[in-house]
Amino acid sequence: MSRAKRFGIAAGTLLLAAGCAEDAPQDTWKPAGENAQDIHDLQWPVFLTAGIVGVLVIVVLISVFIRFRDRGQPIPEQIHGKPALEITLTAIPAVIMAVIAGFTVPAVMALAETDDTECVVNLTGQQWWWEYDYPVSEDGTICGVAPTSAEASPIITSGQLVIPTGTKVLVRGTSRDVIHSFWIPRLNGKKDIVPGRVHYLRLEADEPGIYAGQCTEFCGLSHSNMRMEAVALEPADFQRWLDNELEPYAAPAADTAAAEGETLFIQQCARCHQVNGLVDDKGNDDPADDAIVVSAPDEFVWSGAAPNLTNLMTRNTFAGATWDLLTENCRDDVWNATPAEFGAKYLEGVTAECLNEVDLREWLRDAPAKKPMYADPEELEATDGKFRGMPYLALSENQIDVLLAYLIERK
Amino acid sequence: MFTTGSKLLIGSSVIASVAAALYGVTQKGTLGTIGLVSAAVALVFLAAINVYVRDSNVSAMDPDAHATAPAARPAPSPSLWPLASGLGATMVAVGVVTFPAITILGLIVLLAATAEWLVQAWSERASADPAYNATVRERIAHPLELPIMGAIGIAVIIYSISRVMLGLPSKTGAVVAFVVLAALVLLVGTLTSVRRRLSTGTIAGVCSIALVAVIASGAAYGLNGERTTHHHETTGAIAEDGDCGADETEADENASQNVAAKSNVAATITLTADEQLTYTVPGFDGGGFADLTLPRSTSNNVLFRNDSEEHRRLSIDTAGATAAEDKRVVCSALVEEGGVQLLTVRFDKPSFAAENPYQFTVPGVDGAVLPVVVP
Numbered sequence: 146m147s148r149a150k151r152f153g154i155a156a157g158t159l160l161l162a163a164g165c166a167e168d169a170p171q172d173t174w175k176p177a178g179e180n181a182q183d184i185h186d187l188q189w190p191v192f193l194t195a196g197i198v199g200v201l202v203i204v205v206l207i208s209v210f211i212r213f214r215d216r217g218q219p220i221p222e223q224i225h226g227k228p229a230l231e232i233t234l235t236a237i238p239a240v241i242m243a244v245i246a247g248f249t250v251p252a253v254m255a256l257a258e259t260d261d262t263e264c265v266v267n268l269t270g271q272q273w274w275w276e277y278d279y280p281v282s283e284d285g286t287i288c289g290v291a292p293t294s295a296e297a298s299p300i301i302t303s304g305q306l307v308i309p310t311g312t313k314v315l316v317r318g319t320s321r322d323v324i325h326s327f328w329i330p331r332l333n334g335k336k337d338i339v340p341g342r343v344h345y346l347r348l349e350a351d352e353p354g355i356y357a358g359q360c361t362e363f364c365g366l367s368h369s370n371m372r373m374e375a376v377a378l379e380p381a382d383f384q385r386w387l388d389n390e391l392e393p394y395a396a397p398a399a400d401t402a403a404a405e406g407e408t409l410f411i412q413q414c415a416r417c418h419q420v421n422g423l424v425d426d427k428g429n430d431d432p433a434d435d436a437i438v439v440s441a442p443d444e445f446v447w448s449g450a451a452p453n454l455t456n457l458m459t460r461n462t463f464a465g466a467t468w469d470l471l472t473e474n475c476r477d478d479v480w481n482a483t484p485a486e487f488g489a490k491y492l493e494g495v496t497a498e499c500l501n502e503v504d505l506r507e508w509l510r511d512a513p514a515k516k517p518m519y520a521d522p523e524e525l526e527a528t529d530g531k532f533r534g535m536p537y538l539a540l541s542e543n544q545i546d547v548l549l550a551y552l553i554e555r556k
Numbered sequence: 557m558f559t560t561g562s563k564l565l566i567g568s569s570v571i572a573s574v575a576a577a578l579y580g581v582t583q584k585g586t587l588g589t590i591g592l593v594s595a596a597v598a599l600v601f602l603a604a605i606n607v608y609v610r611d612s613n614v615s616a617m618d619p620d621a622h623a624t625a626p627a628a629r630p631a632p633s634p635s636l637w638p639l640a641s642g643l644g645a646t647m648v649a650v651g652v653v654t655f656p657a658i659t660i661l662g663l664i665v666l667l668a669a670t671a672e673w674l675v676q677a678w679s680e681r682a683s684a685d686p687a688y689n690a691t692v693r694e695r696i697a698h699p700l701e702l703p704i705m706g707a708i709g710i711a712v713i714i715y716s717i718s719r720v721m722l723g724l725p726s727k728t729g730a731v732v733a734f735v736v737l738a739a740l741v742l743l744v745g746t747l748t749s750v751r752r753r754l755s756t757g758t759i760a761g762v763c764s765i766a767l768v769a770v771i772a773s774g775a776a777y778g779l780n781g782e783r784t785t786h787h788h789e790t791t792g793a794i795a796e797d798g799d800c801g802a803d804e805t806e807a808d809e810n811a812s813q814n815v816a817a818k819s820n821v822a823a824t825i826t827l828t829a830d831e832q833l834t835y836t837v838p839g840f841d842g843g844g845f846a847d848l849t850l851p852r853s854t855s856n857n858v859l860f861r862n863d864s865e866e867h868r869r870l871s872i873d874t875a876g877a878t879a880a881e882d883k884r885v886v887c888s889a890l891v892e893e894g895g896v897q898l899l900t901v902r903f904d905k906p907s908f909a910a911e912n913p914y915q916f917t918v919p920g921v922d923g924a925v926l927p928v929v930v931p
Contacts, residue, residue, distance in 0.1 A: 259840065260840075260841045262841075265840050267849060278931040280846075280849035281849075282846065283846050285846065299849055299931040300931075317822075317839065321851075321853055321854040343822050345838075439906070442853065443904045448853065449853025450852065450853045
């Protein structure tokens, strides 16, 4: 057997074997909600039809190549036009396309319907992460859930979109800089997110769990690192998540590493990252001097936004959902939890034992080295000196220690 | 295999490639690198052609070569390109001390003339066959010459017509002139098509006269300058001047009361018949929200619909400031009864950081207030 044939067989086998992958969180063939199921129900017959047509065409082509290959025979009579054959060969694809359209158009229309949604989440994309905010309804609920104790106020988060199971969620998306595309394959199709416009996408998850996705519109240097995860929680667990998100800010105990971390956070991180309720005491005990810390990402970041870190450790990811905040074992424990166990495990958040210190430390040490970003101050002329991504902060190891001590309490 | 000329061209292309690499790495200049790479590609192209038609080389070992080789023959015709190159060089020099535009034009003339000169000189000696030499020149030069000349011609015509349109004393005059010009073109085209006996020379003559007329008119109007355009006041300007009130301004006079169907909005805000502000979020029928939520640091388009019986505008201070000088008020134009308009708003700070709550208001209507939450 020639080397080319062996290579061809190996490549084909590899391609086929890839279809058997078990650990494929972005598998479009495993729908986990009504919308994705609609797409799945449509793509099977279309794929089958296209496959049969494709195989037929290839078989006919190969047989023609073999049967009529040049063996020195005289050139056959040349004809121009054969109406019956031409009409047949035009009609057959037209009928096939019409039948496919007969299934596709209603499915597309059904996916575009948003009137039956029960919950709204605003989505804002920017290089290279997604922000989610949950508006408060007129009746004081968020996604139909009333907070247990605190008064409802808009929740703002990033990295993981938390939704209640069995609820039709309307995602209203826009972008702060360039065109992005939101895609969680197991919950619905892709939706381009264009600056200055608002786009609508329905999401619904039947079972609790984490559903992974990825930006699918090339959006710059770290496009491949712009990921997203939808976390579906049972309504009771969603209530717990909501209540926790609305908890007031808890300052670290005095004279601890976390308290030092808070001071450092105010000096370094809070220029761009907001932590709701964070107060700067200006280094004295006089409450009159206290000031609410307000980040101003629009002054430093091209998109005008940086992730809100209020409850960072309730999420399992950071830096645009590219890295896990959980160690591998703890992550597997959450991802592989049964639907009944999932809520409790997810809501535990990131504990000190489960914190993925390696990646988080590397990120704090030199973020642009870990995730490609436009953060070199010497090359920011085009963006008027503003970063696209997180800059290098020149933090010492001691500073990173205290920042970790502070961040681990953010849940 | 390699002739003297091809060696020169190959060597030049290598030098250009090395220069491109060195310049790209050391200077990081994109434009310069592209220029040098382009030069290298062009030189490789010329070298390949030279290798392919190597019969023009004169061998030093052939005693009769200087008498018989095509390269040794005098040029078949005088060339205008040296003169054009000289003109280009002069323009470059004149431009340096007068206007930079002349230098740029001179560079273009110099480059084009030099390229034509090179191609002509090479093609006239490409082989011993003058007929072949003529065709090889056309095959090389025409694919570049024709589109470039066509593009230049179209650009000159468009630019000339645009000068005429901008120079005519009124907008109506420009429209009439354009209609007349288009009708003339159509008429001449129709006549040419119908009267097939018209000679090519006649058609070329008419087109040439028309071209000269267009260029001359363009030059005349261009030198005369554009007509004075009256700039209407905009809602942005009245907002800056603090005039987002209930009264009508010049900006409101010509404001459209319709919005394109393709407009995409974050919310529709309606001033109801009883002069209350309500809003809906497109795509969601699951009940209202406590306050309108809009994201920060991005442009939000809201649609203002006026269902009241008075002309009204929508207004908001996007800075949420207390002091008048810190306010950043934006407003729509005055909207008629039943009319709609878009208003684009952008908030840099979240609501909790603003001194005053963000809220849409309708000047002249006290109770019409719609709070906005910016998370």
